[in-house]
Amino acid sequence: MSIEIRNVTKRFGEFLALDDVSLEVPDGSLTAVLGPSGSGKSTLLRVVAGLERPDSGEVLLAGKDATGLSPQRRDVGFVFQHYAAFKHMTVRDNVGFALAIRKRPKREIAERVDELLELVQLKGFADRYPSKLSGGQRQRMALARALAAKPEVLLLDEPFGALDARVRAELRDWLRRLHDEVHVTTVFVTHDQEEAMEVADHVAVLNAGRLEQVGAPAELYDKPASEFVLRFLGDAFRLGDGLVRPHDIVLARFPNDGAVEVEVERIVIVGANARIDLVDGTGERMTARLRREDVENLELARGEIVWATAEQAHPIPERNAIA
Amino acid sequence: MSVPRRLPLRAVALGYLLVVLLGPLAMIFYRSFQSGLRPVWQALSDPLTIHAFEVTLEATAIAVPLNTVFGILCALAIVRRRFRGKGFLNAFIDLPLAVSPVVIGLALYILYGRTGWFGGWLLGHGIQVLFALPSIVLATVFVSVPFVAREVIPTLRELGTEQEQAAATLGATRWQRFWRITLPSIRWAVIYGVVLTTARCLGEYGAVAIVSGRIEGVTQTATLRVEEYWLNFNTAGAYAVSLVLATMAVIVLVAMTLIRPREEAH
Numbered sequence: 001m002s003i004e005i006r007n008v009t010k011r012f013g014e015f016l017a018l019d020d021v022s023l024e025v026p027d028g029s030l031t032a033v034l035g036p037s038g039s040g041k042s043t044l045l046r047v048v049a050g051l052e053r054p055d056s057g058e059v060l061l062a063g064k065d066a067t068g069l070s071p072q073r074r075d076v077g078f079v080f081q082h083y084a085a086f087k088h089m090t091v092r093d094n095v096g097f098a099l100a101i102r103k104r105p106k107r108e109i110a111e112r113v114d115e116l117l118e119l120v121q122l123k124g125f126a127d128r129y130p131s132k133l134s135g136g137q138r139q140r141m142a143l144a145r146a147l148a149a150k151p152e153v154l155l156l157d158e159p160f161g162a163l164d165a166r167v168r169a170e171l172r173d174w175l176r177r178l179h180d181e182v183h184v185t186t187v188f189v190t191h192d193q194e195e196a197m198e199v200a201d202h203v204a205v206l207n208a209g210r211l212e213q214v215g216a217p218a219e220l221y222d223k224p225a226s227e228f229v230l231r232f233l234g235d236a237f238r239l240g241d242g243l244v245r246p247h248d249i250v251l252a253r254f255p256n257d258g259a260v261e262v263e264v265e266r267i268v269i270v271g272a273n274a275r276i277d278l279v280d281g282t283g284e285r286m287t288a289r290l291r292r293e294d295v296e297n298l299e300l301a302r303g304e305i306v307w308a309t310a311e312q313a314h315p316i317p318e319r320n321a322i323a
Numbered sequence: 324m325s326v327p328r329r330l331p332l333r334a335v336a337l338g339y340l341l342v343v344l345l346g347p348l349a350m351i352f353y354r355s356f357q358s359g360l361r362p363v364w365q366a367l368s369d370p371l372t373i374h375a376f377e378v379t380l381e382a383t384a385i386a387v388p389l390n391t392v393f394g395i396l397c398a399l400a401i402v403r404r405r406f407r408g409k410g411f412l413n414a415f416i417d418l419p420l421a422v423s424p425v426v427i428g429l430a431l432y433i434l435y436g437r438t439g440w441f442g443g444w445l446l447g448h449g450i451q452v453l454f455a456l457p458s459i460v461l462a463t464v465f466v467s468v469p470f471v472a473r474e475v476i477p478t479l480r481e482l483g484t485e486q487e488q489a490a491a492t493l494g495a496t497r498w499q500r501f502w503r504i505t506l507p508s509i510r511w512a513v514i515y516g517v518v519l520t521t522a523r524c525l526g527e528y529g530a531v532a533i534v535s536g537r538i539e540g541v542t543q544t545a546t547l548r549v550e551e552y553w554l555n556f557n558t559a560g561a562y563a564v565s566l567v568l569a570t571m572a573v574i575v576l577v578a579m580t581l582i583r584p585r586e587e588a589h
């Protein structure tokens with residue numbers, strides 16, 4: 001089921017959470033909504049689920065207007081950041097909830113729950129209460145619960161936000177594989193650019209309630225539409241008239257065209273890579289990422305003056321030029 | 324905190340309970356049986372005593388369900404809704420705790436008496452409120468209003484709305500969300516509130532003393548029966564009825580503490 005968001009605006013009192021946002025999510029895709037906290041990304045997801053009503057604009061599900069539809073009639077699975085586990089129910093009853101509500105026969109519910117618990121690797125936990133599960137297990141239970149009634153759309157609000165780094169990485173891979181298996185249109189919200197770039201087919205970047213850019217991860221990284229996107233998707237520094245990524249900085253002993261004179265402040269060698277902290281004449285700081293052998297060939301040392309150029313520089317976009 | 328520091332604290336807490344609560348209760352138990360079983364049995368088998376307990380239980384049986392439903396609705400409104408006069412409602416619930424039951428009794432007397440606002444009209448339609456069961460029920464309902472709402476409000480606050488939102492996205496209607504998510508989540512607060520309400524109803528004295536008319540065998544409640552025995556120098560009778568009242572309250576409380584940990588173990 002495709003999702004179409006048209007000119008959605010939402011205010012909470014004085015706060016403008018969503019400012020005329022339009023976004024299309026193609027059927028069967030895995031899309032990330034990426035943005036810093038307070039950018040309106042969770043609100044956008046909640047508008048799609050029907051948990052928030054937009055002040056203006058429309059939400060279309062499978063081409064049909066769903067703006068006024070209550071959440072229970074949208075056929076949308078939603079996974080909350082803090083799991084929203086039903087604490088008074090066992091894992092089995094949690095996962096089977098959507099089917100029990102629909103008055104499905106007990107046998108059918110039991111079969112579907114077993115199937116889902118197998119899928120989320122929680123077989124053998126069916127009779128436990130959520131309080132006896134780890135964070136990652138609870139999140140997988142919440143996922144199974146959201147998938148039980150075979151929704152056309154799966155929405156995940158910062159699904160891995162409350163988990164530690166290792167479990168996060170595991171679940172991330174697992175979500176990708178799950179999507180490849182189940183093919184349900186999936187949208188997840190995250191503030192972690194690495195997570196968005198690694199997992200999603202499409203990434204939509206939100207900033208202060210406005211949609212900055214939508215595209216494939218590589219496209220966003222290589223052709224950022226604004227300085228915000230450029231800076232949000234990875235470190236970027238000002239070098240001369242443009243912005244550069246750390247691995248695009250080239251250092252040399254002698255000046256060539258457009259090179260900027262910089263002083264080496266610090267050299268950190270980690271394995272085969274090196275990180276060089278630099279500062280130019282105006283006090284602008286930047287970090288270059290080089291291979292260790294390049295650092296050794298240049299015989300770089302702290303306090304020395306070298307010349308920096310950019311292999312690939314992004315012009316500073318007009319709209320968001322540095323003040 | 325270290326163990327030696329904690330011990331005296333515990334001793335003070337237990338000692339206080341012993342002196343203030345358990346001591347008097349134990350004394351009632353002791354005094355009831357001091358002159359043997361006969362006077363106790365005599366007082367408890369008296370048809371007037373049995374009737375007094377019936378009146379008390381009847382009023383309790385009406386007041387408790389009424390205040391349970393009202394308490395849950397009130398708590399939901401206060402925690403989940405925004406409306407004008409919410410602070411007023413919140414404060415108003417506690418009124419029966421703040422105002423002496425005697426004052427409540429007098430207020431009911433003024434309203435429902437022959438010359439009162441409602442009393443005259445009701446009497447004209449053949450409904451006797453004062454000095455009859457309706458007034459006892461009214462007084463009992465009034466004094467036991469706060470308990471369920473007061474227990475449920477903090478639990479509802481802590482619960483939040485996320486589980487219900489999750490249930491909504493899973494297809495549950497408002498009604499299904501209430502029965503399957505909200506009510507089971509607050510059940511212990513409700514049960515505890517019901518226990519306190521019940522105990523309060525059984526023990527109600529002041530308001531009922533004024534509006535019931537204390538008619539033996541008609542509007543006399545168990546607590547009024549205690550007073551009657553006491554004023555007539557039948558101390559064994561007074562202790563015996565008190566003992567039954569105290570035992571009922573203790574049984575309810577103990578039963579609850581016994582069920583609770585087992586359910587919460589998961």
